[in-house]
Amino acid sequence: MTELRGVGIGLGVAQGPVVRMTEALPAPENTPSARSVDEERARAREAVSAVAAELTSRGEAAGGAAQEVLEAQAMIAEDPTLQDEVDARLDGGSTAEWAVHDAFAGFRATLEAVGGYLGERAADLDDIAQRVLARLHGVPAPGVPDPGHPFVLVARDLAPADTALLDLDRVLALVTSDGGPTSHTAILAREKGIVAVVGVVDAAALATGQTVVVDAAAGVVTSDPTDDERARAAQRAADRLSADTAPLTPGALADGTPIVLLANLGKPADAADAVARGAEGVGLFRTEFLFLASSQAPTIAQQRESYRELLAAFPGRKVVVRMLDAGADKPLAFLNDAHEENPALGLRGLRALRASEDILREQLTALAEADAETDADLWVMAPMVATVEETRYFTALAREYGLKTAGVMVEVPASALLADRVLAHADFASIGTNDLTQYTMAADRMLGSVSGFQDPWHPAVLRLVREVGSAGAALGKPVGICGEAAADPQLAVVLVGLGATSLSMAPSALADVRATLLTRTLDEARLLADAALAADDAASARAAVARLADTFPQH
The missing domain is CATH 3.20.20.60 (Phosphoenolpyruvate-binding domains)
Structure with missing residues (x-):
């Protein structure tokens, strides 16, 4: 049994087997293209357009704060400046894969230097680039896996597009190694009522299939818990479910002070x-x-x-x-x-x-x-x-x-x-x-x-x-x-x-x-x-x- 600490989101508790996030696609090699520039440009444009449309569609399905985030991602994907950067690399004889990878990486560095809102959007570029590369390769985009059973999702962090449409019947809890209480993952987890602990520095030590208890109230992830610990966690989860269905009352303290x-x-x-x-x-x-x-x-x-x-x-x-x-x-x-x-x-x-x-x-x-x-x-x-x-x-x-x-x-x-x-x-x-x-x-x-x-x-x-x-x-x-x-x-x-x-x-x-x-x-x-x-x-x-x-x- 090991306890890993982070920042809990809410008071929830959940338990289940770990499933780790799918690994990112490797960076493409910078080799000359066997296709014409126009063919590569068409491939790149189609892939970017398809990803932007998918992000917009996911946003419409998710609604709320997730929709705003995903629509912003879609706009970034089709940003004219970014498109010009991709075209410049294609004109030099690169493949669409390399042009997208290198252009997005350069754009990311530029936005990071600006900071603020644009600095945050820089992190989203990684997710967009991965989706475009997956489209170009004809493979599924890296993202939330589907093992066919309920699980605790462990990741470095989650892209907004992934968090927005999590299957809440399958994803029991989230554990991330990055992020803080105001990160996109935390905000969207709170909005959806997902049990989550973020900023767990040692989350990489958790292996797929390993059983964990995720205690957001304590900000603790317990790996290989004892039967007693699992039973206590299950009881707390049941008690909390009962509290959620209790009659709604105005906010107040125990002594009646209204809040x-x-x-x-x-x-x-x-x-x-x-x-x-x-x-x-x-x-x-x-x-x-x-x-x-x-x-x-x-x-x-x-x-x-x-x-x-x-x-x-x-x-x-x-x-x-x-x-x-x-x-x-x-x-x-x-x-x-x-x-x-x-x-x-x-x-x-x-x-x-x-x-x-x-x-x-x-x-x-x-x-x-x-x-x-x-x-x-x-x-x-x-x-x-x-x-x-x-x-x-x-x-x-x-x-x-x-x-x-x-x-x-x-x-x-x-x-x-x-x-x-x-x-x-x-x-x-x-x-x-x-x-x-x-x-x-x-x-x-x-x-x-x-x-x-x-x-x-x-x-x-x-x-x-x-x-x-x-x-x-x-x-x-x-x-x-x-x-x-x-x-x-x-x-x-x-x-x-x-x-x-x-x-x-x-x-x-x-x-x-x-x-x-x-x-x-x-x-x-x-x-x-x-x-x-x-x-x-x-x-x-x-x-x-x-x-x-x-x-x-x-x-």
Whole structure:
């Protein structure tokens, strides 16, 4: 028996035989082609087009966040610049296989150097290139195997195209050696409710056929478990299944302290699932879906209809809409097409909106009109606010359009440290833990090589959360969490202890967080928060909270 540790996603537990991910195709040799340039060009174009169509089709079948990721991959596959690079190599007499391999590798290096959103897309290029090569060779693309029985999938990491369409009747759990709590694999696993432990450094030691227990709550993968351990895991899985079917109740702690549980949504069509899972409203509605697929900004009428559909799904409930958060990982040519050496620190979020204020005003107009036609409690917030002046600017502008509740996203350490002054002008604050962690730890959240730093359990990040929570309590202003941290049940309790009054997450995470909150009182949550703050690093914070939690009585 061996225990391997990583970062667990959710509270699930599963067991079964290991099946390792299919190995990648070998790099082709650079040998002259026996075909004409035109023949090789036709082969390359057909293969790329077929792969792009397959990715788009997979996205449509998967829906949700997976669809957005896969559609982005399809666009990259057919990027004109990449096509030019392939053509240049074909003109030199290369085979289509070599031209694709070498062009994609070069493009990958370019995107990695840019960093941010494009740096993340660089990793996707490996998956796209492998699919194109497989098409050229006439063999199945490397990916998730199908052994004909349920299994635990072990991989270095999963491409979005693989995660999107996992057969949940066969894949019992995921174990990856790479990635962190905000990686694509983690986000999509959480969205689908898959038991997963990511960042398991020694996962390569697990062999196909070996039995493992994957305990996401503990972040542990146990190989060759004893019969007793397997029985305990099976009982926990059964208990958790029962909890998932328990009656839906508002979020609360064991002592009755209400903690509002909200959903993060990417488009209005996602609302029905959130309501079915017990979301008490929406803590983060990302408006980017309206803009990212367009070469120009959508009209006020187009926006109004989407906002009206969303708000109509939550009558009488809070719906927090984030204004367009473009730039950095979501570039838009019509908003900011200037080259930036470091887009994550450039003209993004509210900065980009102020530079194109007409887009911001049109968005506020559409929201105000949708609000007038529905009965939801609409709140609006500005992304990437760094200063008190920016807070004053946005809240004044929102009120100019008759929007009564205006707040800010706290994603930059500056706004967290000045939270008392920011909240003097804003009606509420919502902490985006993904970006707050990135900027606090100086670690690009899209870059796998520094994923170990991208952990919201780090005491430096938690101190900033406490600053905001304390300011909110002193001023009587709500403080929400809408980053991935809110979906971590144990961390959710800590965040409440730091002053969070609401938690917003992927709808699939609501049941686990709701159940965990009911096991702790507010006093216990504060003690757990103090234990996490006293630690030196993220791992120590997790361990300290786990040790202390074990000493508390059952509620």
